[in-house]
Amino acid sequence: MRLACVFVPQLALQSVLRREPESRGYAIALFDHADSSAPRTPASPHARVIAATEEARRGGVRNGMTGAQAAAACPTLRKVCATPADVATAQAALGDLGFAFAPRIDQSGVEQGRIFFEIGDLERLYPEGEAAITQALQARAARLGLGVRVAIASSKGIARVATRARELAVVPRGGERGFLAPLPIGVLLDEQVDGDKTKPRGRGSDAPPSDAGAALKRWGIATVGALAMLPAAEVALRLGPAGTRVHRLATGVDEEPFVPQLPADALEEETELDYAIYEIEPLSFVLRGLCDRALARLACRSLACAGITLRLKLDPRGLDVREILIAAPTREPATLLELVRLDLARRPPDAGVVGVALIALPARVRSTQLDFLRPAGPAPDRLAATLARLAALVGPENVGAPQAPNTWREEAIAVAPYSAAGASRAPEPSARSALAVRRFRPAQEIEVLMGRDGPTALRGSETTARVLIAAGPYRIRGEWWRPPEEDGDFARDYWDVHASDGAVYRLHQDSRSGRWFLDGYYD
């Protein structure tokens, strides 16, 4: 059996470059940090460089640097973080590459960015030999936006090691030991040539635990051949099972099984158009087909669509990648299409569309626990569509649930994203807050006559009255850190006045301008 191993070095970084192809050729560093709960941003103090482009490395950027260190080393550095979706897409694209050449691939998942597949049937297509296959694979991967290393060998372990040693490698049958002997021992120890040491270790990774690796270094074992020369039993005595495995591999013996897998969730639907589309209506026609097919495939496995990544290929070049979030997983093509249409209407592509890829995020249908005492709310997918439609009409910042921000500025309100699950009953009115202010929005400018102890009369569009009783002033100052034009740095004296028209008003004087405003009246 002959196996091809295709490996994407720095998968996470490459996945970002796939998303932003325009960034290629620049100094770019990828950041991540150990604390997975922290927000993924290069600005986080815990973020460290985990991968960098060649340009960035030339500028002095190294793995493990903090953002500040990296920026100091390379001032033009662009700092990026990869989202899990980026990596997953790149991994899926790598799977696609495999399936383009073979019906079954081994993509165990523990080792990201690496696939294996049998090349038995390809010999007829590439009569020039196995080297041609490696070249073809590399060329095809490049079209997918992936830079790969390819090796062909008779076993998985050897092929894996070969990808670490060479960009393109063919390990001849029976020549394993000879191929491996001159290689540096690092290739067995999972030290990748490009310095990306972040990938998880697990099944499918032949790397021994680090103490065995350290031991080999201590022993002065510099090449795979030197390791192969050591007596197997002595190595086993000292390094245990992990050492035995590495030693066997060094001698060209590898029994790691090829575990063929079904095609991954084929969630990407893609279509190329013969001509550019410039309007939403005809594009919707294309999109409907994509949605239908994606949902149909998901439905076969009892899954629903929890989100869409829409990749629009623009005319003449360029990509428009957009993610469309869905409040609840859905199987309704109409809902899906509606959300996509709304998104396109809100942010139309910059150019005509010549290709569309729709990647559906699979998820189980969420079952909602209904409240025993409350009426059932709207169906989650309908609600999502409604909110999306509203957001398209009035802007996403204006859709949601009102909230009282934590500030002394009395008139401040905020809008929080609406969530059906989070919506709860209004709190019980407390006995102490019986008095409410009915607020004018915005506050109305009025004229006030001031006496020794406070306002004595007021005149405005709402009322003109004498002041019978005035309480105050209540001084509110604050938010000096924001400029006045952003509602910051305010200073006001508030008064509550009982006016001769019978109402109790809340009014304030802006201490900086001296102008008076009627805020509202007590109800």
Next chain:
Amino acid sequence: MKSDADYIELRCRSAFSFLDGASLPEDLVAAAARQQYGALALADRNGLSGAPRFFAAAKQAGVRPIVGAEVTLDGAPPLLLLVEDRAGYRNLCRLVTRMKEGIAKDDVPAATPALLAEHATGLIALAGAAPRADLPALIDVFGTRNIFLETQRHLEAAEAHRARAAEAQAAAHRIGVVATNDVRYATPAQERVYDVLTCARARATVDEIGRRLPPNGERWLKSSAEMAALFADRPAALRASRAIAERCAFTLADLGYTFPSYPVPPDETQQSYLEKMTWLGVGRRYSAGDPRAARLLPQVRKQIARELAIIGKLDLAGYFLVVWDIVEYARQSGIMIQGRGSAANSATCYVLGITAVDPVAMDLLFERFLSEERVQSASNVADRMPDIDLDLPSGDRREQVIQHVYAKYGARGAAMTANVITYRPRMAVRDTGRALGFSEEQLARISKHLPGWIMDDGTPLATFIAEAGFPATDRRTQLLAEIATSLLNLPRHLGQHSGGMVIAANHLDEVVPLEPASMPGRVIVQWDKDDCADLGIVKVDLLGLGMMAVLEEAVPLIQRHEGVDVDYGRLPPDDPLTYQMLRAADTVGVFQVESRAQMATLPRMRPERFYDLVVEVAIIRPGPIVGKMLNPYLLRRAGIEDVTYPHPSLEPILKRTLGVPLFQEQLIRIAMVAAGFSGGQAEELRRAMGFKRSIQRMNDIETDLRAGMVRNGIVGPAQEEIVQGIKSFALYGFPESHAASFALLAYASAYLKAHHPAAFACALLNNYPMGFYHPATLVTDAARHGVETRPVDVTRSGWLCDLEPAPGDAFAIRLGLNYVSGLHEEVGRRIEAERARHPFASLVDFQTRVMPGAAEMVTLAEIGALAALDPRTQTRRQALWQVEAQGRSGALFRRAEAVAPATKAPLPEMTEGEETIADFRGTGVSTGPHPMTLARAELDRRGVLRACDLARVTDGRRARVGGVVIVRQRPGTAKGFVFITLEDETGFANAIITPQRFQRHRPMLISANAMIIEGVVQNQQGVVSLKADRFEVLTAGDGAVRSVDISHDFH
């Protein structure tokens, strides 16, 4: 009282409430004085840390300072306690002390009702401006006359409601209501600072903190008139504040502190006993047969008699005896001890053994230490007390002496002084920046551009922030600069002073609140050492000095191996070999003169006698350097420049230092002679030169200085020269006596290095970390002095480094097991002990008896420490091969394997480079050839010189030199220039880099372990350096050179 106004502010917090107050006590007092307050109360949270400074400022401003504290209660709102009389003060101190007993450093202390009841006498309680449930219980504790509810008006809507309810509760319980303003800052302008501190306390940004900030900025110290207007309808509440203030008559002038007296025999007084001990000491120090002693003795007797008379007059005998007792304890316990600082001016201290510098022989000024006039003219009690600092070997030995003091004076009789940590630029920018929402990354960027200490040249923070690339036009950047500047100097938290101890005859916890320190077995007082001094609490500084430990350790080493008894008190003066070494700047490891700057000065200074060393120690300090005294002195010394004096009247003062003022004593005397300073003014100047709050004080003094000089006809450039000279000393300069004490240690250590280089290097290695250089450099330096350092060997090494005989009558250092990284001390000690029982027979025997961990065995094998153990472990790789097999097979099979024939390891032996790398990784040093020798052949091919060759290059020619980086420095006094020292197998090479070049090559210059530097050679007066312009990472030498990370950076 200054004003007849009814209102006195009783609720006032300073920045000593740590992040809950935005003004220094001094600022509050200044505001109170402006507002015509006759009195003011300061009540910080759970402590009296701000009280001494409040007291001092208030006394000066004529405002009566009322002492108080706001204490947290267990399960109830806090309570403000004001001190009415001395009993009340005692109670407050003990209450706060008891509250803090047994709680962790960051926990909030709280008083239980029982504790409060126990300490209520003499205190007046203000219970807040809202009704409280525990009021009846509090009335039971304080009585209706001593507790008040408050009414406050900050123009907040909810306040009126609360105040009405409180007033109703007060009326119901027949207690008084008093108006307060709950002051958090002195002036309205400090509102923003308070907001930022609140954010720092809450660890939130201004955008997140919302209503946790006060709604407005009304909590400043308002005038009586403003308060009267606010409370026009509550005149009784205003009057109550004044009535309470009048009741609170206690001030810190009445602390009730007494210094413990020394237990003397029944027929002796403190003074008579001191005299007896002193004259006995004269006999010891100046023995009859010594011709030098005979010459000095008449003068000594006269001086001692004079000093004892002054000591008697000032009633300080007890103090001298207590310090003498500590010194005696140390001496009896075999702990080296030496007084430093101005005490070295005293012959009494010298003969008592407290100090080691003979002030009579050196003609030192006793008045710098103690004088009748000084005591009489002293503006406060602190100045009456002489200051004696004691140096001890750092580490356990010093701790032993500290614990002795605790044991002798009791847990409530002695305590360490606090160290008030104040905002410096970096912390100020960090706290402000975090509050304003700057990211950590941005703040880190700004931090790099900030100086560590407050800018002496008045450069505003905004400049540094702009340098970091933040435009000054941005609002938040402006705010950052503005608020961070206001934060500078505000206290942030309380730390522990490194060595200051205060001692009291009676309960110290009745004089000042005590807190548990983070180190077990220690307590600290809430005041820093200056505050203690200001209030007349006597302090003894017990400071740890690494070099003392080295000197102490060297004595038995030399005795044991060389059979020579070294007595530091009797070292030959002016030893030619020692001075020759000093002149050659061969001073790695020598106390105080080993730094790059000192090494660059020594060949120009050419010291020939002890006093030259005193000058050398004093001259490389920020004061003399910034005051531009270094070059004139060296030029005059070399005869290149004439000796002149700023004014003829100063000649007697400056003659000894060739017309250049170098010591604090000289500057004080200049001020007295040139500006006619009185004893009191001179004293103020002395304190300004020794205090950390000195720059402000120095500026205050400048006016007097100039006026005085004008009166004496000193004007123009002469005046300017004198003023600049004196002002620069605010930065840091030494008193002559202190320099002399240090010079003694410098001389002793130089003498050791010259005559007993092996023992000296061995002791240095055992006391690392200390000094300026990495152990690897110490080992290389020892090698240059013919001292071989031998690698760790489990059949020979002890836990510490030791000496072994070497060919000839030389000695070699055997590296100790303490240098093996990851080797636990108990394992190391076990190796020592088992080997002492009987030698190890084999690897298996070693493992069975010592039971080291697997990782420890691997390290020992890797560094070659097992080579002599067993034929199977003769080389490092052989040893590794055996050790790793043993490691897995477990004890059960070891015996069996022990008899098995030795199998040769099928591993390649380590190359020289690999051995060097293993040595550095396993021990931090290499006893083999210097790593640079591995690169030498390649460097020779490329024309890279050795460090020793550099001295032969003509001044002005270009050269290249390569080496391992051992020092990177950017001194604050060097205007941004960076100094890098390289080391190779022949010595050091110094490079000077301009700020611009440093910026351009920054990443490489700060990260490379070894480099090649090219530039123009500067070879002047025996000092060689390279004005560097090209840099390259050194890659030659098998990777070993690059792996050597021994640089001492930016200290």
